Amino acid sequence: MNPSASGWINKFGHLVDKETRIFSDFESLYQELKRNGFVYGVHLDIPSFIEVEHTLSEDEIAKINLLTALYFTFQFEQENPNFTHFVDTVFEYYQSLEVGRISFISKILSGSKTESQLEKLIDSRIYLGGNAFNRAFGNSLTNSLLYVDILIFRIYLQGKIPMMEHAQLLEYVTINIAYHALNAKETNEKDAKLIQLLASSLTYVNLDDAKFDGTYLDLLSQKFSKIEKDYFMDMACLTIWEDKSLDYTESDYIFGLGKDLGKTENEVQSELNFVKKFFENNKEKIAYLNDKNLAVQFYEGMSKNVSKLILRNSKRLKKELMESRELLALLSKSTVKDLSAEEKKKVQNQLLDIFKSIPSLAIFMLPGGAVLLPIFIKLIPKLLPSAFDDNRVEED
Structure with missing residues (x-):
């Protein structure tokens, strides 16, 4: 399954249809989402029943976990759940919240199928702003409060x-808990980055209007579910995790x-x-825990995304390269010794001609795209066969 190509939601439905009940209840789903990092706003892994051919990027992991969480939440709340009904329900849910807006051009490109439009909508929930260029080079941040979508979906x-009203309440209490947990400790640069990520992910609450005066504690007496209280507790623990041992103010x-959330001391310690x-x-x-400078982060983000594009177009690239014997010989030579200036120019011109025929590699055609060519050359030995359509579902 390839979450960056059209048809991935349909492929997800095909995969999940093969499985028996994977999670016994909402609690087991929550624990899995914690282990994968989704609850904490970091995206590291996906459920084992999802088959992928290539290494997934952070945003792709976030998409899969968001859809997984939505699907099983739907399954727990509905009798005899149907995947088509699920897709329609999630689409209507996001539309009713008015947070997953699809641009006019995206509607035209995705067509009238609800699954295709939902793919665009989920994409809009994953990213925190950023234009297409920033996304291509891995510079966009992912939404760190995506789990709130799941809690609100249960209410829906x-x-x-x-x-x-409950969506606003959940976000308001969450950001207050993180803020006060941060103020209970000696802060550092990483803590500041975390609170900035959480603040930038707010959807239903205007940060300028939020009050951080402790009055949020009065709201905890309202009827929050156990899983919502678990989430509040985890967000507080997330904010102070780095100390490894609690000082007096943090412990208090x-x-x-x-105690306000109805937890025992053993549960909090756990x-x-x-x-x-x-x-x-x-x-x-x-x-956000990395101390690498911006140049290193940019290069690494660029390398990851270029690698993803190349590996996922490897079949077509191999075909084009095999038809250009001179280019193939020069690329092979470049892996063991430096090319002359004339040879490098030949490689650049012939590669750009090939990239013109593969739309998803259009970033090489952008001004300055030639600087990506060394990354491509480095990856040539790693090209592996792959299916043309990662999301194709074989008919029985």
Whole structure:
């Protein structure tokens, strides 16, 4: 399955239809989403029943986990769930929230099929702004409060309380808890980055209008579900995880919050241990924890995205390269020794001609796109056969 190509939602439906009930209840789904990083706003892994051919990028992992969470939430709340009904329901849900807007041109390109339009809509929920150029080079941030979408979707399916009002309430309490947890500790640059990510992900609450005066604690007496309280607790633990040992003020805050949420001290300590272990094991993979300078981050983001494009077009590239014997010989030579200036110019011109025939590699045609050619040459030995359409569903 390829979440960056059209048809991936249909492919997801085909895969999930083969499975028996993967999660026994909403709690087991929540724990899986925590292990994958989705609850914490970082996107590291996907459920094992999803088959992928290539290494997934952060935004692709986020898309798969968002759809997985929505699907199983729907399954828990509906009798005899049908995938077509699920797609229609999720599309209507996002439209009713007025947060997943599809541009006019996207509607034209995606056609009238609900699945195709939902793909565009989910894409709009994953990214925090950023134009197409920034996305192509891996410079857009992913929404770090995506799990709130799942909590609101449950409310939507149950239809018991006003959905938009509860959405605002969830975000308001979440950002307040993160803010006060941050103020309970000695902050550093990484903490500041985390709170900025959370603030930039707000959808239903205007940060300028939010009050950080402690009055949010009065709201905890309202009827939040257990899973919502678990989420609040995890967001507080996320904010103070880095210390590894709690000082007096942090301990007062986190265990006091746990008491307000109806948690025992053992339950709070268990959540702290989980989040500490998670981030200690994955700190190298989490973007906002990296201290790399902007140039290094840009190059790495660029390399990852170029690698993804090349590997996913490997079949067509191999065909084009095989038809250009001189180019193939020069590329092979470049892997073992430096090319002359004339040879490099030949390689550049012939590669650009090939990229013209493969639309998804259009970034090489942009001004300055030639600087990406060394990355391409480096990846030539790694080209592997792949299916033309990653999302094709074989008919029985």
